[in-house]
Amino acid sequence: MAGQPLQGNITYPGYEYLKMDVLVERIEPEHLLSFRWHPAAVDASVDYSSEPTTLVVFELTEVGTGTLLRVVESGFDQIPAARRDEAFRMNSGGWAEQMVNIEKHVAKG
Structure with a gap:
């Protein structure tokens, strides 16, 4: 539901010790999902809660x-x-990898 915070366990190998916190911004079923989170928040000893968040938008369009x-x-x-370049690098690589995973999943049909 939009406006709701969610928390879940990371299942990516090597990062299972982390929990992911997101705030859902928008949901348009079958078209759009957006959320805010703290990018590359991978150091369990750091409290990222006072940092600004980034906005992630997943958008589906029929073509x-x-x-x-x-x-x-x-x-x-x-x-x-101090974190910006590394967070951008990590997340850019992570999203590229997830797109490949999604493509493989869809190809299985």
């Missing part, structure tokens, strides 16, 4: 005989300078 998935994460310019 031809298929569906286009677009994932955009914005707001890195607000992340503290």
Whole structure:
């Protein structure tokens, strides 16, 4: 539900010790999901709660005989300078890897 905070366990190998906290911004069933989170919050000894969040938007659009998935994460310019470049690098690589995973999953049909 929009406006609701959610927490879940990370299942990606090597990061299972982390919990992911997100705040759902928007839901349009079968079209859009957006949430805010603290990017690259991977050090369990750090409290990231006072930092700004980034906005992640998943958008589905019908195209031809298929569906286009677009994932955009914005707001890195607000992340503290000491973490900004690394957070952007980690998340860019992470989203690219997840897109490959989604493509493989869809190809299985």
